[in-house]
Amino acid sequence: MALNDKDRRLLHALQDGLPLVPRPYAAVAEAVGLSEADVVARLARLADEGVVKRFGVVVRHRELGYRANAMTVWDVPDEAVAATGRRLAELDFVTLCYRRPRRLPDWPYNLFAMIHGRDRASVLRLVEQATEVAGLAGHPRAILFSRRGFKQRGARYLGQPARPEPALAG
Amino acid sequence: MHEIDAVDRRIINELQGGFPLSPRPYAEAAERLEMDEGELIERLQRLLDDGVLTRFGPMYHAERMGGGLTLAAMQVPEDRFEAVAEQVNAHPEVAHNYARDHVLNMWFVVATDRPDAIGETLKAIAAETGLEVFDMPKLREFFVGLRFEA
Numbered sequence: 001m002a003l004n005d006k007d008r009r010l011l012h013a014l015q016d017g018l019p020l021v022p023r024p025y026a027a028v029a030e031a032v033g034l035s036e037a038d039v040v041a042r043l044a045r046l047a048d049e050g051v052v053k054r055f056g057v058v059v060r061h062r063e064l065g066y067r068a069n070a071m072t073v074w075d076v077p078d079e080a081v082a083a084t085g086r087r088l089a090e091l092d093f094v095t096l097c098y099r100r101p102r103r104l105p106d107w108p109y110n111l112f113a114m115i116h117g118r119d120r121a122s123v124l125r126l127v128e129q130a131t132e133v134a135g136l137a138g139h140p141r142a143i144l145f146s147r148r149g150f151k152q153r154g155a156r157y158l159g160q161p162a163r164p165e166p167a168l169a170g
Numbered sequence: 171m172h173e174i175d176a177v178d179r180r181i182i183n184e185l186q187g188g189f190p191l192s193p194r195p196y197a198e199a200a201e202r203l204e205m206d207e208g209e210l211i212e213r214l215q216r217l218l219d220d221g222v223l224t225r226f227g228p229m230y231h232a233e234r235m236g237g238g239l240t241l242a243a244m245q246v247p248e249d250r251f252e253a254v255a256e257q258v259n260a261h262p263e264v265a266h267n268y269a270r271d272h273v274l275n276m277w278f279v280v281a282t283d284r285p286d287a288i289g290e291t292l293k294a295i296a297a298e299t300g301l302e303v304f305d306m307p308k309l310r311e312f313f314v315g316l317r318f319e320a
Contacts, residue, residue, distance in 0.1 A: 003235060011230060011235070014227050014228055015230070016225065016227075017218075017226050018226055018227040018228070020214055020218075020226070022196060022197065022207060022211070023193055023194060024195065025193065025195070040191045040193070046228075049234065050231050050234050051230060051235055052228040052229065052230060053229045053231045054186070054187045054228070055187060055189040055191075055227065055228045055229070056186045056187045056188065056189050057185045057186055057217075057226055058223060058224045058225045058226070058227075058229065059182060059222065059223055060221055060224050063220070063221055064174070064182070064222065071277070081310075085310065085312040088312065089313060089314045095314060097311070097312040097314055098310065098311055099308065100306040101306060101307070101309060103304045103306065106274070106304065107274065107304060142272060143271075144270040144272045144277070145270065146269065146270055147269040147271060
């Protein structure tokens with residue numbers, strides 16, 4: 001599926017968010033020179049194709065009281081990583097879960113899960129719970145708490161700032 | 171900033187995905203939330219103004235838009251941390267950058283409008299800082315569903 005020029009114009013117009021007016025798709029349509037019906041149909045197609053991953057609120061975790069986050073990583077045998085990753089992703093406190101390459105010898109870990117909690121102690125409890133539920137006991141592990149974020153802003157896909165999801169772990 | 175109340179929490183919990191694609195989407199969503207359209211729009215505006223929400227709208231999938239996306243890490247000497255953070259963050263392709271507790275202590279997301287630009291950006295950062303940059307693109311994403319309980 002290739003994006004055409006009209007798709008790009010539409011996505012570009014929406015990258016800072018949907019207008020907060022009663023007929024937002026009509027407002028966007030006017031801005032990009034399409035009809036309201038075309039905007040709605042295109043967004044439905046782009047969602048079907050997975051270009052639009054999700055459509056709704058993007059929260060700032062800290063403002064909701066989730067003050068600690070840990071990128072938790074494990075070294076899992078390659079043949080087990082798919083099943084283990086799926087089990088981790090089912091846990092409701094895991095907000096992102098990816099398989100990534102090891103970078104030996106500096107970095108032996110291949111399974112990444114982002115875990116948010118109210119504070120460090122609760123994050124550590126959740127990590128233990130995840131370890132147990134996903135059968136990860138005994139696998140080498142590291143818990144990388146964030147000390148601070150330096151930059152929280154959009155990325156560029158369309159020549160101008162857009163805001164992708166995986167906000168924290170790409 | 172206002173305190174977040176129970177109605178705000180319901181909005182945040184209910185509107186994490188699947189926003190209606192219909193001519194009056196706020197009215198439709200408001201009905202599900204048992205409020206009126208005007209109140210929903212007003213509350214979303216306030217949550218954005220207060221910084222509880224960073225945005226309201228569609229989230230894009232970088233690779234499916236034809237772009238590149240990766241997570242990169244570096245081992246930065248503590249006494250150079252601020253200076254290196256500035257060098258890294260000066261690249262517009264760097265979307266997020268976090269200091270983390272590990273030997274690899276700087277982790278940042280790079281997003282570009284074409285896949286080749288990822289390597290170019292990481293190479294430039296390595297050259298400018300004299301530090302090795304570890305590229306850790308996702309090999310597979312495990313779907314976590316839509317969640318963030320407010």
